[in-house]
Amino acid sequence: MAKRSLLVGFGGFLPERVVTNEELATRLATSDEWIKTRTGITRRHLAGPDDSATSMGAEAARRALDYAGLSADDIDVVLVATSTPDQAFPATAVRIQAALGMTHGFGFDIAAACSGFIFALATANSFIRSGQVRNALVIGSEVYSRIVDWQDRGTCVLFGDGAGAVVVSASDDESGTRGILSTHLHSDGTTGDLLYVDGAVGQPDKSGHLKMSGRDVFRHAVAKLSSSVDEALQAEGLSYADVDWLVPHQANIRIIEGVGKKLGLPAERVVVTVDRHANTSAASIPLALDEAVRDGRIQKGELVLMEALGGGLTWGSVLVRL
Numbered sequence: 582m583a584k585r586s587l588l589v590g591f592g593g594f595l596p597e598r599v600v601t602n603e604e605l606a607t608r609l610a611t612s613d614e615w616i617k618t619r620t621g622i623t624r625r626h627l628a629g630p631d632d633s634a635t636s637m638g639a640e641a642a643r644r645a646l647d648y649a650g651l652s653a654d655d656i657d658v659v660l661v662a663t664s665t666p667d668q669a670f671p672a673t674a675v676r677i678q679a680a681l682g683m684t685h686g687f688g689f690d691i692a693a694a695c696s697g698f699i700f701a702l703a704t705a706n707s708f709i710r711s712g713q714v715r716n717a718l719v720i721g722s723e724v725y726s727r728i729v730d731w732q733d734r735g736t737c738v739l740f741g742d743g744a745g746a747v748v749v750s751a752s753d754d755e756s757g758t759r760g761i762l763s764t765h766l767h768s769d770g771t772t773g774d775l776l777y778v779d780g781a782v783g784q785p786d787k788s789g790h791l792k793m794s795g796r797d798v799f800r801h802a803v804a805k806l807s808s809s810v811d812e813a814l815q816a817e818g819l820s821y822a823d824v825d826w827l828v829p830h831q832a833n834i835r836i837i838e839g840v841g842k843k844l845g846l847p848a849e850r851v852v853v854t855v856d857r858h859a860n861t862s863a864a865s866i867p868l869a870l871d872e873a874v875r876d877g878r879i880q881k882g883e884l885v886l887m888e889a890l891g892g893g894l895t896w897g898s899v900l901v902r903l
């Protein structure tokens with residue numbers, strides 16, 4: 582029988598510098614009131630000159646390994662979800678391997694924007710279930726402060742920087758109920774122009790800035806995340822009432838509350854960090870998970886539903902019994 586993938590370690594890293602809405606309002610035509618009502622965001626952490634997708638991801642990984650009681654020697658694969666790598670290549674994952682002192686195993690990056698952590702976790706699950714990998718480090722690490730246009734109030738106020746990581750391990754307990762139950766991934770490139778980065782190393786003449794049609798992405802998020810949670814539960818023959826926790830991608834409190842309401846979950850069963858972190862893209866779910874596991878809200882054995890939508894558009898879910 583295929584092995585189950587258990588989430589056994591959790592870690593997060595947020596850069597030191599905190600920027601409030603009020604501070605942004607001193608240099609942009611915006612207000613704390615607008616940002617708070619439209620998004621739920623009050624502040625965000627922004628990377629300093631020494632912070633990078635590699636440095637933040639490596640620190641989150643160290644904390645997750647420490648939580649799991651494992652060392653880098655135990656890890657077979659490093660998967661990094663990021664759309665803000667330090668370099669086009671080598672992958673951030675191999676830079677993190679090196680930072681952790683690993684010369685064994687393998688690593689690669691996954692580019693699925695804000696859904697990246699869901700895609701990376703699903704990939705780790707497949708490696709583990711196939712028997713190819715025993716322990717995986719799955720990391721989301723992002724420095725969106727380096728790709729937003731700081732003159733564009735419609736986007737720059739929405740994002741923050743940070744990294745989150747989980748250690749995923751194969752369970753030998755074949756009759757166990759814990760572990761990843763199902764993963765569902767989707768993408769539709771015909772909606773690619775709703776949320777994208779204008780250029781990259783292959784197109785150096787472009788701005789390199791994030792562009793978003795906010796209202797359209799919002800509409801897609803509400804519809805697609807709603808069908809995503811149904812898909813995840815139906816695949817396992819579970820109902821809304823079975824879900825103990827929603828750990829969603831943190832883009833906008835209105836989207837998060839919409840999905841929480843659909844599931845009939847009380848607000849205290851929905852993990853929210855968007856108020857303090859803003860949107861950290863692929864880092865948002867592992868950061869939220871780390872916070873809620875460490876403060877004792879999410880307990881072993883509880884059913885956790887994670888979902889995300891991002892540029893691509895990409896979207897999907899992971900259902901896990903912790």
Ligand code: UT7
Pocket residue numbers: 610611612615616619620695734735736738739794795796797798799802831832833836860862890891892
């Ligand atoms: O993580 C990836 C997935 N991303 C998302 O899920 C984001 C989805 N979209 C959203 O969360 C929302 O669409 C936003 C938060 C981005 C925008 O909220 P909205 O309620 O859709 O506002 P809007 O874009 O329709 O803009 C409303 C007004 C506009 O002014 P007019 O044209 O009505 O005069 C904007 O120019 O608000 C204006 N505006 C601002 N005003 C003050 C836009 N940004 C700002 C700002 N401060 N920062």
